Amino acid sequence: MKKIFRTLLYVTTAVIFFSSCSDWLDLTPTDKITDKAVWENESSVDLYVNGFYTYLHQYSPFGTAQANGNMTESLTNTFKYGSYSPGHKAGHPNEYVFNPDLITTQTGGFYSVWSDAYNKIRRMNEFLDAMEKYGAEYPEAVKTKWEAQVRFFRSFIYFQLARRHNGVILYTSLEEMTKDKARSTNEETWDLVEQDIDFAIANLPEAWTGKNQGRLTKYAALAFKSRAMLFAERWQAAYTAADAVIKSNKFELVDDYVQAWKGGNSEAILEYKYDIIGPNHTFDKDYVPMSDGWEFGGLGTPTQEMVESYEKEDGTQMDWTPYYTANATRPPYEELEPRFKATVVYPGSTWKNKVMENSVNGKNGTFMAYREQPMSYGHTTTGYFLRKLMDETLIDVKGIPSTQSWVEIRYAEVLLNKAEAAYRLNKMSEAREAMNQVRARVDLPAKSSSGDEFFEDYRNERKVELAYEGHLFWDMRRWELAH
Structure with missing residues (x-):
């Protein structure tokens, strides 16, 4: 995220209070107290929501959830x-x-995440259940923003499951999680991923200010949708989401590729920051x-x-x-x-x-x-x-x-997502234009290919541009080039 997370401890019924620093999304853990007590203080609920942001770290190359840390x-x-x-x-x-x-x-x-993912889904469903029980006194606008953030992360976790399995068990409430359920179809699974993202898109702000800088925005949700819908093979949805981010004019490629994945710049759409006293990582x-x-x-x-x-x-x-x-x-x-x-x-x-x-x-x-x-x-x-x-x-x-940041989504990926979706929709000129913007940053000549030749060029361009950012293996699976 675009402001530093300092320390975080998230347990199912934990309350964690904001520190005195007013312009960071800054976390300082305390002991567990009751679920009801969390909802007596808006700042406590905010911090409860912040616990879900650590999922970005855990599923990044700097974390351990994606493939046993590999x-x-x-x-x-x-x-x-x-x-x-x-x-x-x-x-x-x-x-x-x-x-x-x-x-x-x-x-x-x-690279299974089954147990970890469902533990996280339970935690998010617990939050949504508790909001219904204890959140009546809060304005609807405040509760809707909380729900939008939590449902984004629920979509993010179901996405991790969906790209590994052909349909998974879907739980959208805490009560459901006490019952045995059959696996849903692949289509039903992607339906839920899309529904949760769409709720986030509709209800997240375009930007946050003050201590809330670094939270999810409408454009982060749109950018994530452009990625997820490629896996779902919902080409129009992926195209529309990517195009909305591009036409917002909120983001642009940085001039120097070396800075592209470092965060804190015009290319970073969804970023998680670290700090020397924690959280931090061991990538170096x-x-x-x-x-x-x-x-x-x-x-x-x-x-x-x-x-x-x-x-x-x-x-x-x-x-x-x-x-x-x-x-x-x-x-x-x-x-x-x-x-x-x-x-x-x-x-x-x-x-x-x-x-x-x-x-x-x-x-x-x-x-x-x-x-x-x-x-x-x-x-x-x-x-x-x-x-x-x-x-x-x-x-x-x-x-x-x-302590270097993890940029979960950057603008170059959105351009490439649009290029692939446009190719699938037979919008070849738009596909080439989006891909060639990425190439132009490093002064490579534009590609003029079409059809299968374009898709081969595109796959290599995506491989090179997003190298070691955790995309290639999953892209190869959805292209049916890896098991």
């Missing part, structure tokens, strides 16, 4: 965890990609090269397959064939387009004032054979390290937690 790109050929140890941010995600027979009833829950500690003085980084690294997805600065494809041999010279990485350099730490690039070698016995960046060690120990098994999403200003990685 980057979901490790379920594609674009990111590799190098160790042989199974478990958290270690060897086995890649094994699922290359050997699906390893997915059994014991291991198949790797997990993925930095060992040259940072922390021996347990480099857990996962970008692959050559991902590197070859980038075009050259003139929009043509690089011929990588001469560089596949053992005695080959270093590829001319500098010829690749700017997004590559902003995303990948490659041999010869600079990382925190060090020229990276990324080679066997390299001083700055050391190569380790895939699955050679139980942990990666800050080494690379691909010849590359991740740059994107990292905090290059963080020097003491071992001692200081990471």
Whole structure:
């Protein structure tokens, strides 16, 4: 979100009071008290709602809910965890990609969120139930804004379930959750996702002020709808939602791609901020090269397959064939387009004032054979390290937690969502225009393709633009390119 969350403890019947800072969405936990007591104070209810905002963190690459804490790109050929140890941010995600027979009833829950999601749904339904019981004294406008935020997050969690399962069990009230229910159809599941988003769109403000800055807005809900409806294959709904965000003129691409995912700018539509005293995260500690003085980084690294997805600065494809041999010279990485350099730490690039070698016995960046060690120990098994999403200003990685923001939705994604929906609706000129706006930011020439050729161009553009932001695996599933 666009203002910092300091600390948060959310339990089912907790009350957490605002601190004295008036211009942050700032959280300080206290002991549990009764559900009824929460509703005796409007600030307490606000803080109750704030508890649901942590779901953005938990389901981000900085959290642990999405795939047991692993980057979901490790379920594609674009990111590799190098160790042989199974478990958290270690060897086995890649094994699922290359050997699906390893997915059994014991291991198949790797990216399952079933229990976690329904716990969260219960909490949100508890809130809505309590609002009916204890919220009569509050103005309808205030209650409607609370409900709109909670229903957005209920939609967000059902979305996590829906893109994993072909229909799920739908609970929209606390009473329902005490009863056995059959799974709903896929269509019914997406109906509820859309209904909750539409309620949020209709009832959230365009902007918040003061201490409420950073809360959900109408445009965040519209942007999320443009994403969700692509998964639902409701092309017109996705198109209309994306188009509404674009035509609002509230957002624009930042000039420098390096700043695009950092938040606090014109591109960030839905953002969650962190703070040094909490909440914070360990993303840098997990993925930095060992040259940072922390021996347990480099857990996962970008692959050559991902590197070859980038075009050259003139929009043509690089011929990588001469560089596949053992005695080959270093590829001319500098010829690749700017997004590559902003995303990948490659041999010869600079990382925190060090020229990276990324080679066997390299001083700055050391190569380790895939699955050679139980942990990666800050080494690379691909010849590359991740740059994107990292905090290059963080020097003491071992001692200081990471605080860079998570941007859940940015404007570039909305443009790409519109491009895909327009393509599905046979609006080819609009599809090209939206995609080419994203390319123009990094001075790549416009694409003029159409039909299947356009969709191939589009898939690669989305892969590159949104690299390592948690999209690719799920996009491949809905395109039926991944299991």
